[in-house]
Amino acid sequence: MIDFEKLAQAMGDLDEDSVQEQIRAVATPEEANQAMDACQKGMNTVGKMFEDGEYFVGDLIFAGEIMTDAVNVLKPLLVSGGSGGSKGKMIICTVKDDLHDIGKNIVRSMLEAAGFEVIDLGIDVPPEKxxxxxxxxxxxxxxxxxxxxxxxxxxxxxxxxxxxxxxxxVKVIVGGCPVNEDTAKAMGADDWAYSPQKTVKICSAWAAAQ
Ligand code: B12
Incomplete structure (x- = not known):
């Protein structure tokens, strides 16, 4: 039985060994989703500690590495419900001036598992590209x-x-932690999502309507 509170705590404490040990115990897609939520909760703690001056940029980098390793272990379970089939090509990227890509990479994996051919333009991507x-x-x-x-x-x-x-x-979906219904509407996006599962649902519906 995995203690997801303990996992969130270990992520927030940057306790790499403990995170890895708990992630390795994950056995089902449902547990993988819960583990992802717990890791994200831990990442929010990391962000808060950075804001409070208790963690520094080096700690953010280390947190990113722990999270990336965790996602790589969880990925096969997270994407196992994918329906496959071809839904056509789409673009994903992190927008200009932003270098964060852990969330983007998770969303990309889920879209690929659902049958999209995803062109990943990377990070800090200008509109022209x-x-x-x-x-x-x-x-x-x-x-x-x-x-x-x-x-x-x-x-x-x-x-x-x-x-x-x-x-x-062209339909545009936006996501990432500062995005919500209001900000998405204000910027003229067609839709927004927080969870990768909802992202897949929205994009699949758009692909089917084309
Ligand atoms: C790890 C991290 C880093 C790492 C990133 C490594 C990497 N390869 O991505 C590094 C060290 C590079 C970094 C750098 C910086 N960071 Co930083 N970072 C973080 C941290 C701790 C975690 C981010 C993360 O990966 N979360 C986990 C992922 C899984 O969550 P997510 O991105 O939200 O994605 C999920 C959803 O949002 C959604 N989603 C994501 N993308 C998309 C896209 C679509 C279309 C959809 C539908 C959904 C969706 O699905 C994902 C899975 O559920 C956050 C704190 C936080 N609370 O998030 C700070 C944070 C984002 N960073 C912050 C800051 C200030 C910085 C720096 C400026 C620090 C500095 N002084 O240099 C630089 C900025 C560099 C730049 N120009 O981008 C601030 C931002 C403050 C602000 N309000 O703008 C935060 C919030 C920390 C804080 N509280 O102060 N950072």
Missing amino acids: IIETIKKENIKIVALSGVLTLALDSMRDTIQAIRDAGLKD
């Missing part, structure tokens, strides 16, 4: 990720640039 790829690959769905407050401006600018380029039938 996204527009160029939309045109070149005839993309109809774009997923924008960002965790800095600053990323909300980059998302808004990116969506505006996509519309200004005349690509009005």
